Amino acid sequence: MEKIQVKASRTYDIYIGRNLLKDAGMYISEILPTCKLCIITDDVVSELYKDTVSQALSDAGFDVHTFVFKAGENSKNMETVHNILEYMAENEFTRSDGIVALGGGITGDIAGFAAAIFLRGIQFIQIPTTFLAAVDSSVGGKTGVNLHAGKNLTGAFWQPSLVLCDCDTFSTLSYEIFLDGVAEAVKYGVIISLELFELLLLHNQRLFSEPLVNEKPDHSDAVIEVVKQCVQIKRDLVMEDEQDTGIRQLLNFGHTVGHAIEKCSGYTVTHGHAVAMGMLIISKAAHTFGLCKTDCFSAIEEILKTFNFPVTCPYTAEELTRAALKDKKRAGKSITLVLPEYIGHCYLKKTDISNLEAFIKAGL
Structure with a gap:
């Protein structure tokens, strides 16, 4: 397994390897105390990996909630972000709780933006499941959504607290x-x-x-x-x-x-x-x-x-x-x-x- 550290406005580690999902709770518990975590994922990735990650987080003592949106670029908008914020507010998430972005670049951008603006900022973890998200979008803190006028016109710089890149997830990609x-x-x-x-x-x-x-x-x-x-x-x-x-x-x-x-x-x-x-x-x-x-x-x-x-x-x-x-x-x-x-x-x-x-x- 490879470990790379980023020292930006938030210092965080990136783990790159195989068979990491089942240990997600262990890695996250090293940086966060037990709290509420909201897994944000799309309906395709949910079927593949949500249960594994949810179980790993629960086993580590986290109170796990899940928000699932329809896969695709058409969901990368303010409506999806609004729905996430309402869901987290209804479930009484606080500033000591966090978000787990489980999926590709669209999921990471949406979840990261929600983390940046909910209660003026809470921590989030990136778990990329696509090759694109692994090599690029899960790292660096760019978050955001599209407007009708163009791509990524609304967003924020908000660094993750951890990135877990399990390369085994690439096997389910076309x-x-x-x-x-x-x-x-x-x-x-x-x-x-x-x-x-x-x-x-x-x-x-x-x-x-x-x-x-x-x-x-x-x-x-x-x-x-x-x-x-x-x-x-x-x-x-x-x-x-x-x-x-x-x-x-x-x-x-x-x-x-x-x-x-x-x-x-x-x-x-x-x-x-x-x-x-x-x-x-x-x-x-x-x-x-x-x-x-x-x-x-x-x-x-x-x-x-x-x-x-x-x-x-x-x-x-x-x-x-x-x-x-x-x-x-x-x-x-x-x-x-x-x-x-x-x-x-x-x-x-x-x-x-x-x-x-x-x-x-x-x-x-």
């Missing part, structure tokens, strides 16, 4: 959902780590399946290594720039266009798939305008195709620009884009919004 996490891992490779990029390229689709008998290297351990490297990169960026005003913005590579694709699709294109398309569009445009030292577009396209990502964007530059201009990363008449200089290094470039459509068009 390959398409697993790919959402792959896209985020590729992002980490492009912005910071050539080593991670090459690790993903080496193992490619075999990361998803159990290793064959006598197959070398052992791909089951590669998944844990990928999660560890991604979390370490994010840990370092968060500790340097917790409020996302500087270097942490590198984590937005592919996201400005990716969020626009999600919005244009009515969220039928999932986050990771949209980010994959966004990375390609941005890297192709950067190459076209001579803003990178090497042809990052070809390298990113190669690795995404190795994983069998769908990489063709069905929307026009005009449609994507209209959606992107409502992105939370816009500041007045400018928006900050993350551009690749070479694989393993990206940089931030403030761009006038009047030039955004032409830039996106060059990437399509």
